[in-house]
Amino acid sequence: MAGLKTRKKQRLVVASIAVAAIAGAVLLVLFAMGGDSLSLFLQPSAVHAKEIEAGKRFRLGGLVAPGTFSKAEDGLTYHFTITDCAADIPVTFKGLLPDLFREGQGVVTEGRLNGTGTFVADTVLAKHDENYAPPGTMPKNAEACTHPEGLNSGYNTSPGSRG
Amino acid sequence: MHRFANPAEFNRLADAILPWAKVVMAAAFLYGLYLALYASPADYQQGESVRIMYIHVPAAWMAMFTYMVVAVASFTALVWRHPLALLAGKAAAPIGLVFTGLALLTGMLWGKPMWGTYWVWDGRLTSVLVLFFLYLGYMALWRALDEEDKAGRAASILALVGVVNIPIIKFSVDWWNTLHQPASVMRMDGPSMPVEMLWPLLTLAVAYKAYFVVVLLYRMKLEINLRKLSVLSSLEVQG
Amino acid sequence: MAEFLDMGGYAAFVWTAYGLTALALVVLAVSSLRAGKKARDRVEQLRPRRRKGQA
Numbered sequence: 460m461a462g463l464k465t466r467k468k469q470r471l472v473v474a475s476i477a478v479a480a481i482a483g484a485v486l487l488v489l490f491a492m493g494g495d496s497l498s499l500f501l502q503p504s505a506v507h508a509k510e511i512e513a514g515k516r517f518r519l520g521g522l523v524a525p526g527t528f529s530k531a532e533d534g535l536t537y538h539f540t541i542t543d544c545a546a547d548i549p550v551t552f553k554g555l556l557p558d559l560f561r562e563g564q565g566v567v568t569e570g571r572l573n574g575t576g577t578f579v580a581d582t583v584l585a586k587h588d589e590n591y592a593p594p595g596t597m598p599k600n601a602e603a604c605t606h607p608e609g610l611n612s613g614y615n616t617s618p619g620s621r622g
Numbered sequence: 623m624h625r626f627a628n629p630a631e632f633n634r635l636a637d638a639i640l641p642w643a644k645v646v647m648a649a650a651f652l653y654g655l656y657l658a659l660y661a662s663p664a665d666y667q668q669g670e671s672v673r674i675m676y677i678h679v680p681a682a683w684m685a686m687f688t689y690m691v692v693a694v695a696s697f698t699a700l701v702w703r704h705p706l707a708l709l710a711g712k713a714a715a716p717i718g719l720v721f722t723g724l725a726l727l728t729g730m731l732w733g734k735p736m737w738g739t740y741w742v743w744d745g746r747l748t749s750v751l752v753l754f755f756l757y758l759g760y761m762a763l764w765r766a767l768d769e770e771d772k773a774g775r776a777a778s779i780l781a782l783v784g785v786v787n788i789p790i791i792k793f794s795v796d797w798w799n800t801l802h803q804p805a806s807v808m809r810m811d812g813p814s815m816p817v818e819m820l821w822p823l824l825t826l827a828v829a830y831k832a833y834f835v836v837v838l839l840y841r842m843k844l845e846i847n848l849r850k851l852s853v854l855s856s857l858e859v860q861g
Numbered sequence: 862m863a864e865f866l867d868m869g870g871y872a873a874f875v876w877t878a879y880g881l882t883a884l885a886l887v888v889l890a891v892s893s894l895r896a897g898k899k900a901r902d903r904v905e906q907l908r909p910r911r912r913k914g915q916a
Contacts (some may be wrong), residue, residue: 470701474782478697482786489790498799499744520799557738559667567742567801584738589806591672591815593663659879660865670869674878681882720889728878735874833886840893847900854907 500567502543513572519548520567520586528562541566541578548572552580559585629846632706636839643835650829657822665819672819674732679807680827682725684834685753686788688718691838692760693785696778706842708774709849711781712764713841717834719757726750737801745794746802749787756784770852 489497500520501509511517519541527540527549536553539562550568560566565586570579658676665672695711698704729747730740741747760777767773795804807813813820868875 467702474697474701478782478785481783482789485786486789497745497797499742499801500799502799555738557736558669558671559736559738561667564667584742584801585736586801587667587736587803589803589809589814591668591675591806591819592666593816593818594666596666596816664869669871671871671874673868673875677878677882716893717889720885724882724885727881731874731878731881735871833890837890837893840890840897844893844897844900847897847904850904851900851907854904858907 503541503546503548504543506548506572507546511572513574516569516571518567518569519550519578519580520565521548523560523562523564523566525562541568548576548578550578550580552583554581554583556583557585559587561585564588629706629850632846633843636843640836640839643832643839647829647832647836650825650832654822654825654829657825662818662822668736671732671735674728676822676826678725678728678732679823680830681721681728682750683827684830685718685722685725685750686791687831688714688721688834689753689756689781689784689788692718692757692781693788696781699774700778700782705849706846708778709842709845710838711760711778712774713845714838715757715760715764716841717837719754719761721830721834722750722754722757726754733801742801744800744802745798746791746800749791749794752787753784753791756780756787760784770849 500518501511502521503519506517506519521541521543524540524542524547527538529538530536531538536551537556538549538551540547540549542548550570552568552570560583565588567584567586568578568580569582573579654676658673662673662676664670691714692711695707695714698707699711726747729750733742734740760781763777763780764773767776792805794800795802806815807820807823815823866872866876
């Protein structure tokens, strides 16, 4: 009986250590690979920091800066600026915008930088935040963007501003 | 603990719980669906499509919760050789597979109109897809080996290896840039959702949990009988 | 009623999501129940002598 008990204890220790070791190893590998390579998109500051050259395809994400959205005369091309509250990148996109696309809300775009520093996107996905609220009200956790140019005044306050 | 290893004892307990779980399930589903589809407001950004959230989020919670049930059952089975724990894991896995599949499908149906795409390979969606395959692998291992003890042990080890995926799913939206939004309910500073939207969500979460209890108990009774059958038929062959 | 069914234009997505959920949950529950009944019947068949004693 005593032998049985020690064997159970042994199995408990071995199993616990094995689970912890495997979990630790996987998480270490994930973090060693670096957050950026596992992230879906880069924000404007990261694009500037990494000095990504023109013509290289990548995903750019951030907030659509309020007051920057406009539709070109052809009715199909859109211009707006993506900001992460620290840096801005102008974007042009020709195509259909998702329903959730709005100024002050998140987007993830895919495309390339052209020679003049404008991001030419061929895909625009809307990213919604974690806030929910009934129509005509504001979510209680609506964050203020700490943009040097006072972006917080516009963030989340223009649900109907889609062009 | 080994008291519940006795199948007769377990069946008695299961039969005592089942009627209550069924009542809770029926009531929570009826009230939850009424709230989710009718008595709750649309969202200020997402409009009526937000109603998908009320069945998507509980499915995702249950996908992770069921995996933890399988993992704890597997751990108990491996360390203490607890026969009923082994069967509990085997019985829970198909339920987890269905919840994970539903989380993925309802998420796609929500993502298309809101994000503009059914699918994107971000950290959250990818790690939940991995969870789906972990369930599949666990169930496949049970079938792959003829000897039930070995099959159960192999499947249990896989379940324990896969546990690392649970914190990855949970924190993927915080660790990496994802298209999927961060948590709205399970967050440090409280839910970022008004009560009239929190209620349908939590009511349906209760309904899902009660459904899990009902189906798990039925499936455990099934697995106990299958185990009896294999013992009985081997006796018949011998005798 | 029509407005309710329309779901603000998201009918196809909302109702498909609810329909798939209902379908999957019902199929899993019913198949579990059926398999359980079948297994129980076979267990009873294989040991008819003990059945009386237990009931």
